[in-house]
Amino acid sequence: MTGATGEPDEQPADATDPAEEREVGVGPWAGPPPEDGRYDPQLLAEGDRRNVADQYRYWSVEAIVADLDTRRHPFHVAIENWAHDLNIGSVVRTANAFNAAGVHIVGRRRWNRRGAMVTDRYLHVAHHPDAAALAGWATSAGSLPIVGIDNVPGSVPIEGYAFPRECVLLFGQESTGLTAEAQAACDVVLHITQYGSTRSINAGAAAAIAMHAWVTQHAR
Structure with a gap:
């Protein structure tokens, strides 16, 4: 997806924008989990606090990239x-x-x-x-x-x-x-x-x- 270089990133994996220190996103999924392969089981269980558009809430990174590619x-x-x-x-x-x-x-x-x-x-x-x-x-x-x-x-x-x-x-x-x-x-x-x-x-x-x-x- 990102042309891996084999060298470590220079930021933590969960880096966030300082402007987003307040709680953002959504909490754990309420109700039965959706039967859709685009959704990430961990995000459904723990909530999605990423800086992503609402349409991509709970989606895995791979699913988001695939959609953007279209x-x-x-x-x-x-x-x-x-x-x-x-x-x-x-x-x-x-x-x-x-x-x-x-x-x-x-x-x-x-x-x-x-x-x-x-x-x-x-x-x-x-x-x-x-x-x-x-x-x-x-x-x-x-x-x-x-x-x-x-x-x-x-x-x-x-x-x-x-x-x-x-x-x-x-x-x-x-x-x-x-x-x-x-x-x-x-x-x-x-x-x-x-x-x-x-x-x-x-x-x-x-x-x-x-x-x-x-x-x-x-x-x-």
Whole structure:
């Protein structure tokens, strides 16, 4: 499901969002348990306190992933991972919110999962050693165009850009943005127009803006 790396996660298995310290979810199932293979016996018995949509209450992770797979959006998210950046987890969490087809970690295999709040369990996560390998995968997957997001010279405003329906959105790390190798692998690089005094926008926020821009054009 998540392209196991053989390396330990960097968060506890039951990590929760600090905003959810109050009791959330539902308690144990009342009445006879449903005769439906999608339901998790342990969750039925103990309650489901996960941060999942109500329609998925008591479902196993595998059942949720299988259902999401029937309606994934045809864009992928790639993160050039040259540092253990907490924003990587935030981008993964947003990719889950918009039901991306997949997430691709480019560079270091290990990444900071804490910000993902275990949402990576509901996504298909792959690893590529470098941008050239990502580009090779994109070609083999149907010549998917790679759309970089960075405010570099020659980049195009994201506002008004017509996103390809099937594509890869590529994001760099917080401090340095996309490497020259990553920019070379892109079919186009977009920037988010800013109006304040700072040069850049938070990487996690930029990723959310870009994914939402795709959604407003293509999501049904």
